[in-house]
Amino acid sequence: MPQRKVRVRFAPSPTGPLHIGGVRTALYNYLFAKKNRGDLILRIEDTDSQRFVQGAEEYIINSFEWLGVSFDEGPHQGGKYGPYRQSERKSLYKQYVDQLLDKGLAYFAFDTAEQLEHKRNEIANFQYDASTRLAMVNSLTLPEKEVQSRIDSGQQYVVRIKIEPNQLISVNDLIRGEVNVNSSVLDDKVLYKSADNLPTYHLANIVDDHLMAITHVIRGEEWLPSTPLHVLLYRYFGWEDTMPAFSHLPLLLKPEGNGKLSKRDGDRLGFPVFPLQWADPATRAIFSGYREEGYLPEALINFLVLLGWNPGNDREILSLNEMISLFSLERCSKSGAKFDYKKSEWFNHQYIQLKSNEEIAHLFYPLLKARKVDTSLDKVIKIVGLVKERINFIDELWDQAAFFFIAPVVYDEKTVKKRWKEDSPEKMQELVVILQEIDDFSVYSVEKVVTSWIESKGYHMGNIMNAFRLALVGESKGPHIFDIIEVLGKEEVVGRLEKAIAELK
Numbered sequence: 001m002p003q004r005k006v007r008v009r010f011a012p013s014p015t016g017p018l019h020i021g022g023v024r025t026a027l028y029n030y031l032f033a034k035k036n037r038g039d040l041i042l043r044i045e046d047t048d049s050q051r052f053v054q055g056a057e058e059y060i061i062n063s064f065e066w067l068g069v070s071f072d073e074g075p076h077q078g079g080k081y082g083p084y085r086q087s088e089r090k091s092l093y094k095q096y097v098d099q100l101l102d103k104g105l106a107y108f109a110f111d112t113a114e115q116l117e118h119k120r121n122e123i124a125n126f127q128y129d130a131s132t133r134l135a136m137v138n139s140l141t142l143p144e145k146e147v148q149s150r151i152d153s154g155q156q157y158v159v160r161i162k163i164e165p166n167q168l169i170s171v172n173d174l175i176r177g178e179v180n181v182n183s184s185v186l187d188d189k190v191l192y193k194s195a196d197n198l199p200t201y202h203l204a205n206i207v208d209d210h211l212m213a214i215t216h217v218i219r220g221e222e223w224l225p226s227t228p229l230h231v232l233l234y235r236y237f238g239w240e241d242t243m244p245a246f247s248h249l250p251l252l253l254k255p256e257g258n259g260k261l262s263k264r265d266g267d268r269l270g271f272p273v274f275p276l277q278w279a280d281p282a283t284r285a286i287f288s289g290y291r292e293e294g295y296l297p298e299a300l301i302n303f304l305v306l307l308g309w310n311p312g313n314d315r316e317i318l319s320l321n322e323m324i325s326l327f328s329l330e331r332c333s334k335s336g337a338k339f340d341y342k343k344s345e346w347f348n349h350q351y352i353q354l355k356s357n358e359e360i361a362h363l364f365y366p367l368l369k370a371r372k373v374d375t376s377l378d379k380v381i382k383i384v385g386l387v388k389e390r391i392n393f394i395d396e397l398w399d400q401a402a403f404f405f406i407a408p409v410v411y412d413e414k415t416v417k418k419r420w421k422e423d424s425p426e427k428m429q430e431l432v433v434i435l436q437e438i439d440d441f442s443v444y445s446v447e448k449v450v451t452s453w454i455e456s457k458g459y460h461m462g463n464i465m466n467a468f469r470l471a472l473v474g475e476s477k478g479p480h481i482f483d484i485i486e487v488l489g490k491e492e493v494v495g496r497l498e499k500a501i502a503e504l505k
């Protein structure tokens with residue numbers, strides 16, 4: 001068989017905001033597609049109208065746009081295998097159900113909810129399968145004529161797959177290796193419901209994978225139990241030759257490592273589990289997202305890529321292109337990955353350092369605007385360069401840099417006690433005179449003049465500089481003092497000194 005072009009898909013059900021685990025699944029599909037010069041398809045699995053949530057599809061699309069994960073085909077961009085929403089493919093599934101019915105590989109079942117409930121009470125661990133199906137109300141037990149008349153009279157039915165017991169179903173998972181299952185453990189799953197004229201997830205999922213020429217299914221571990229049924233469906237349809245290869249990604253675990261990561265862990269420990277903010281249309285509850293919490297998309301991607309995959313060495317900072325060239329399913333792990341959200345903060349810090357001061361300044365600028373700070377971009381760029389190594393998130397810049405824009409209103413009490421000596425007003429007054437005579441207010445020039453003044457007078461370097469910093473910043477923090485001086489400029493520095501002298505006495 002000729003090599004088929006690699007085609008993978010991310011197939012979310014729009015039942016709410018995209019969970020961070022789904023983001024990782026999509027990312028791995030993206031990397032696998034790009035690495036193999038293949039296509040990544042976005043398919044919306046919206047056949048379950050009961051669980052459909054308004055806005056979820058748009059949310060998914062916006063999330064990937066923010067993250068820089070792009071699709072080759074999908075509901076918003078089209079493609080030659082469309083439509084890409086299952087709700088728009090409705091009419092297409094019935095013929096596949098009919099194929100299975102014609103071949104005797106599926107059957108109609110008329111059991112009502114009450115009848116099923118009754119069986120469940122009667123038989124422990126009841127399962128609709130070879131051992132029970134002949135005691136149920138279906139086309140295997142009813143005369144053909146009655147089946148037809150029930151259907152003709154509009155009685156609701158479902159179509160179930162007919163699974164033969166005691167057959168070996170073997171799934172060759174590219175991450176987990178061979179997984180063997182005895183067909184007897186499977187139940188005759190519902191493939192189609194007359195009530196809404198729609199296929200269930202299983203049927204639509206494999207029919208679409210087939211029609212969209214999907215070569216690899218890469219999805220979360222929670223789908224592993226469905227895979228034997230999917231393999232069987234490929235067999236029933238006679239599509240074994242083009243059956244995609246399956247890979248099931250490891251679970252994302254709670255930061256403590258005990259059990260599956262849930263939304264509640266995020267609430268409990270204070271980290272988002274959604275990429276973007278989500279406003280629940282039903283409850284109006286607002287859930288914050290990574291974007292709103294100040295994460296850079298590259299940092300989030302880099303954090304996620306290492307939760308279940310490694311590049312084969314201990315490199316941690318990887319660009320998207322490097323991830324693409326290094327990615328392989330063989331390097332994905334079978335065991336769950338702890339969601340160490342503290343590490344995501346570290347990644348954000350690293351990515352902030354990697355960005356130019358100008359880029360960071362552009363991200364910071366709106367926050368300054370919101371605080372009605374009127375300043376030039378050039379100045380912001382300079383300030384960013386002085387303080388960015390101290391922050392993990394863009395909004396922490398305000399805390400670190402506010403004093404550049406606003407002169408101290410109050411002086412930190414403890415610092416005053418410790419650093420503002422009896423002779424400080426007098427020394428600062430002298431300093432004012434010295435500073436006023438300097439024409440070139442650049443770092444080195446001011447530093448030279450000020451230090452030689454201190455030395456020539458035999459003053460205590462530490463005492464003078466501490467009082468100076470207190471006057472400029474209002475407390476004892478901040479970058480190198482002469483850098484601060486250069487940014488503030490002569491007039492501002494002198495003004496702040498005079499204000500401190502007057503107020504602190």
Ligand code: GLU
Pocket residue numbers: 010011012013045205218219220223
């Ligand atoms: N619609 C399923 C989901 O929401 C797709 C699973 C798969 O990738 O096959 O995750």
